[in-house]
Amino acid sequence: MTSIGTGYDLANSIFSPDGRNFQVEYAVKAVENGGTSIGIRCKDGVVLAVEKLVTSKLLKPNANKRIATVDRHLGVVYSGMIPDGRHFIERARDEARAWRDTFKTPIATADLASRMGGYMQAYTLYQSVRPFGITAIVGGFDSAAETPVDGEVGNGPACGAGGKVAGKTHGGPFLYMIEPSGLYWGYYGAATGKGRQAAKAELEKLDLGGPGGPALTMEEAVKEAARILYVAHDDDKEFELEMTWISGADGPTKGAHHEVPKALREEAERLAKQAQEEKMEE
């Protein structure tokens, strides 16, 4: 590595002469060792999935959840250092709550991504801290409906709260990925962690970014997500699949972030294993 021995990697917040922050790059390396996480933005919602590597036989199966709920309509999955991810979640929950306290309305996915991007970036600026060893995928479904203000007692004005432009769509499914540098982009499909290369290649084959928006439904995406994680998985280690989803108010989760029902997850895993076997035979 070009950074070693130059001294420019000994502290956070120090640039190398060619304009790189090595501490941030090392944080990215920590992410690259973590179990693969993916997020898929679908027609009717968002699906998040993670490959949970089983580090010990003494861990209870399906306990220790990795995908967290930040607000009713927001979920976060991450790859990399789990304690860093836990702290990230804690901060994201605080941000979502603070937003509600101030504006009496749920935080939009884009706003949460912006705030958390800013938070991660702050950890690249100071000597006293190190960057987050995670890349987080933030999924959410912003309600398109006229939502009541928190604590509202009456109907409010018949014209609604306003702030909506006629002819423009508001709300819908959103997906963001935030990297250790604080960089965040909105994605059609996002992957990070150990198997990200293979996962990205598979995601690119899906119909996610068409001109009419994504064609994939959530149920299809759940099956694709399971298949992709099986493809991206390094065969000789055991792993568990954890999947969550967020639909709109008329979908299966009624606008909230929930775990994918057990029956559907098992069906998706069965299909994923079947696809793996068929591939082996070829």
Added chain:
Amino acid sequence: MDHRPQAWGRPRDDVYGAYDASYLHTDGPKTATQSPIVTGTSVIAIKFKDGVVIAADNLASYGSLARFTDVKRLRTFLSTSVVGFGGDVSDMQFLDRHLNELAIDEAYEHDIVSTGAEADQPTGSAAGQLNAANLHKYLAKLMYRRRSDFDPLWNQVLVAGFDAQAKPFLASVDLRGTTFTSPSLATGFGAMLAQPIMRRFAATEEDAARLTRDEAVNVVKECMKVLFYRDARSLDRYSIAVVTKEGVELSEDEQLEKQSWAFAERIRGYGTQVV
């Protein structure tokens, strides 16, 4: 003329007397809510064999003025419980926001049963999630704490839902933190006017366990009518919720039906009669 800046814009002492700055003093006795301002009247509820029916009208009064006529005083919690608020409306809003936060905290830890197929779990709830009995205990502690701080939340609250044994649950807590439970409950004027009617149908838990859903809904609707006849701070539009294991059915824009004001003819002492 006093030209000092601190006197600018102040009434002249020689004309109006010395300025009374006593309200600026932070020492002296602390004063908090001394009386409610915008108020909701009765909340009534009755248990039946599969759940609880709860109702409250949609009025918020400002003193005797019928000020707001579309106020929703029944709030669902985690889509498994309903909280009905009587008393101060701003304190209700505070509690509603607080319960909203609590519900989000619950979502962090528990995942939802989507079908209700798991034994004894109401649909939309998760194992270990706050049920109505837990919620009532929480509200009771909160109300008692606030009254002990001499800053009460000026409400009487009914909590309807299910307890840990998945039995219908109904209990009340008021601004002093007093709690009680009964097969039927009513706050405010309802305690005088509606409670005797509901007791005719569900005097004991055994009676309530025999009551069907339709019977319970009819009793509640009848009580809402009596309350509208006799309570001057009530309204003919109301909200009614039925809590069962399948979830909460909340209707927020009901209209009293088949009113008969014939009884009013016989009342003497107020109104338009001359003799």
